[in-house]
């Protein structure tokens with residue numbers, strides 16, 4: 349009887365978790381507890397000066413507004429498009445409403461094209477501009493969030509495309525950081541905090557976005573190496589979100605949204621900020637994804653062989669779908685239908701034209 353009760357209880361927990369979890373359990377329950385007890389999870393951002401790259405849309409734009417709502421004193425917004433950054437700033441100002449006091453809350457715009465590496469001093473110049481915008485207050489934190497996607501088979505991805513994605517997602521944040529560390533180090537008691545927005549794809553091979561996944565894996569590895577070298581004065585947090593409904597996906601024909609597994613930018617931004625503000629030992633790296641994604645990460649970490657087998661199986665279905673229908677299929681029912689068709693010989697084989 350006791351055994352039956354325990355099994356039923358475990359099943360209920362699993363079903364509830366499957367339907368509701370959108371982050372690793374520690375982060376999800378910590379955030380839920382903080383919300384139930386007054387919504388204090390972002391309080392450590394109060395009075396902070398924070399620089400956010402990729403702030404003109406999606407997760408970055410959401411983090412700008414939420415950081416200000418949490419009481420950040422000054423947020424510096426960067427991306428390529430000044431107009432979009434100004435729009436985000438005015439949207440955040442209206443969201444704050446009567447809580448917005450220009451004398452206590454400041455927003456600065458520092459445009460920056462991460463793909464532009466025409467001069468070797470480019471990043472140092474941007475960091476100089478950010479330093480100037482900070483005035484007498486130190487820069488407490490940078491959130492390296494700017495990024496671009498690549499979604500097609502590796503065989504069809506040109507060198508130019510690979511270089512561009514690698515430059516924006518990996519090389520540029522690393523170069524910016526180098527310039528930033530030099531500035532921080534000039535202080536008597538240096539203190540720096542870097543938040544890196546990587547991806548769950550940094551954790552394992554993922555078909556149809558090889559360069560993107562590789563750029564995020566490189567980013568993650570670089571910053572964890574740096575964190576060990578400079579641990580005396582530098583804090584590094586890593587955020588690994590999964591599919592999020594942002595402009596990121598616009599160029600991609602994807603059934604991802606139909607699958608219902610994607611999260612909103614507001615929710616992802618909220619959980620990233622919770623991770624940054626919460627206990628470091630728990631949240632030095634946060635996994636932000638709905639249920640199949642959490643299992644995916646679990647497989648990648650604890651059973652790499654099974655993970656590889658599973659990713660091969662997924663690619664067996666997703667790659668032909670990409671070639672024939674030009675969509676990045678993530679929707680379970682579509683994957684199942686096509687799998688049956690492939691096995692029955694009713695789906696044409698892939699002919700690669702390079």
Ligand SMILES: NC(=O)c1ccc[n+]([C@@H]2O[C@H](COP(=O)([O-])OP(=O)(O)OC[C@H]3O[C@@H](n4cnc5c(N)ncnc54)[C@H](OP(=O)(O)O)[C@@H]3O)[C@@H](O)[C@H]2O)c1
Nearest residue numbers: 402404405406407427428429462463494495591592594596
């Ligand atoms: N959406 C997802 O499913 C997902 C999943 C996992 C991780 N992520 C990561 O989350 C981060 C934010 O992405 P998002 O989903 O919020 O996408 P998004 O809405 O497209 O935002 C990307 C941001 O990066 C900026 N950016 C792009 N190219 C740039 C360049 N050359 N120089 C400077 N800034 C540039 C864009 O601004 P401008 O166009 O104004 O330059 C924009 O502000 C990215 O690092 C992405 O890899 C996203």
